[in-house]
């Protein structure tokens with residue numbers, strides 16, 4: 319679209335529309351300023367963005383209470399679901415205005431249609447990477463997700479779902495996951511087919527903001543449906559259609575999970591979930607060689623120890639990474655995965 323040459327007339331029309339938009343934003347902003355000055359808005363308070371639609375946001379007041387539809391001061395851009403904000407409620411309490419954005423602890427980004435990274439959600443504490451007994455994961459796929467998660471700086475957690483389908487003694491999959499536990503990654507097992515099958519997951523979610531990612535068919539929808547059983551909690555939630563991935567731009571939403579210690583009322587203590595089809599499809603995109611290398615956390619202690627400063631850990635003599643593989647300090651499959659991920663970047 320952006321590459322297409324616009325005719326002069328089209329360009330003129332686009333400019334006119336943009337000018338009109340800017341004028342309207344200015345007008346809105348000066349109206350806000352007047353109202354703010356005239357005391358038509360209440361005092362500043364903290365809140366969190368639970369959904370956003372262009373320049374309109376739903377903000378949940380800190381503590382509790384229903385979300386309030388807010389608009390943005392014109393000088394504020396790029397807020398996303400999960401952002402902490404300072405806002406003021408209108409005196410008629412029906413809407414409000416967001417006046418500032420708080421610092422972000424973390425941000426999840428995805429490339430837009432032009433390949434530019436855009437933030438889609440903020441202040442996420444953990445990325446739950448969902449796998450299943452069926453379809454069985456390749457170790458390489460787990461590594462890909464872990465590398466992508468490490469690049470965001472958000473802590474990854476491995477969730478093995480459908481454990482009702484595990485063979486009696488756990489099979490290869492448990493051994494595979496034990497390998498990741500040894501690296502320090504938390505592993506949680508779940509099943510939607512048994513009572514109490516989500517209790518370890520509930521414990522993991524409590525008090526944190528999480529997102530679920532993972533390949534198709536592993537049970538993300540099934541897990542989320544059970545975590546948010548109350549239809550009301552999912553007001554405005556994804557429709558069945560948009561779940562199927564056709565509307566990957568659908569806005570991310572933040573949901574408070576029911577808190578079992580508070581009679582099942584949704585609250586921060588029960589944990590919070592940010593979800594959208596785009597977030598679920600999060601994967602290995604737009605990483606460079608350095609980010610991939612850094613994403614293998616057990617490599618870190620060996621980096622910088624190769625004979626050559628610019629070692630790419632291939633055939634170079636004195637490679638500290640390859641020596642670590644030979645000594646058994648790095649699992650050969652993790653190293654093979656590393657190589658495969660780098661090769662796939664070159665192909666892309």
Ligand SMILES: Nc1nc2c(ncn2[C@@H]2O[C@H](COP(=O)(O)OP(=O)(O)OP(=O)(O)O)[C@@H](O)[C@H]2O)c(=O)[nH]1
Pocket residue numbers: 479480481482483508509510511532533534535536537538539540541561598
């Ligand atoms: N046996 C078993 N089946 C499960 C479990 N959880 C989910 N399933 C089934 O796995 C299938 C896929 O589940 P979904 O929840 O649609 O998976 P998803 O990850 O959301 O898949 P996409 O929407 O394609 O991304 C469904 O048929 C579920 O009923 C489980 O714990 N055990």
Ligand SMILES: [Zn+2]
Pocket residue numbers: 624629630631632634636637638639640
């Ligand atoms: Zn090396």
